[in-house]
Amino acid sequence: MDDFSAQIYTQVHQIPYGKVSTYGEIAKFSGFPGYARHVGRLMATLPEGSTIPWHRVVNAKGMISLAGNDLIRQREKLLAEGIDVSESGKISLRHYRWNGDPV
Numbered sequence: 609m610d611d612f613s614a615q616i617y618t619q620v621h622q623i624p625y626g627k628v629s630t631y632g633e634i635a636k637f638s639g640f641p642g643y644a645r646h647v648g649r650l651m652a653t654l655p656e657g658s659t660i661p662w663h664r665v666v667n668a669k670g671m672i673s674l675a676g677n678d679l680i681r682q683r684e685k686l687l688a689e690g691i692d693v694s695e696s697g698k699i700s701l702r703h704y705r706w707n708g709d710p711v
Contacts, residue, residue, distance in 0.1 A: 615639060616650050617691045619708075623664040627706035628699055630668050637708045648673065664689075664706075672697030 615638040615651045623629050629637075632644035640646070652660040663685035671681050672693070678682075683693045693705050 612638075612640060612643075612646070613650060616627070616647055617660055620651070620660050620662065620665060622710060623661055623706050626672075626691060626704070628664050628666050628686070628691065628704050629706045629708070630670075630701070631665055631673075632668055633705075633708065634665060644668070664702075666697075666699055670699045670701040672699075 616634060619634050619638045620629075630644070631647040632641075634647045635641060635643040647665065651660075651665055654660055654662055663682045672679050672686075674682055674697075679697050683697055686693045686699065691699060693699050
């Protein structure tokens, strides 16, 4: 695993239960500002059964970036953690955003 991936996975693993972060924030917190799309690709290619809480990462608008069954799956995981998510996948970043502090 390369350093970029390791840093991203470590950062995503720190997002607390019931909180979310954005792809851009994860990139910035990991020391790679401007690499939001790369974070998204890493989350999309996690192996089946990964323990990394990929579902806690959303886009800069506070929206789930996935569609169809994948949107439903991510939405259900977030709802199970007590995060309010609209039918379209919108989350209040003001209320649920993680500030990057270690847990």
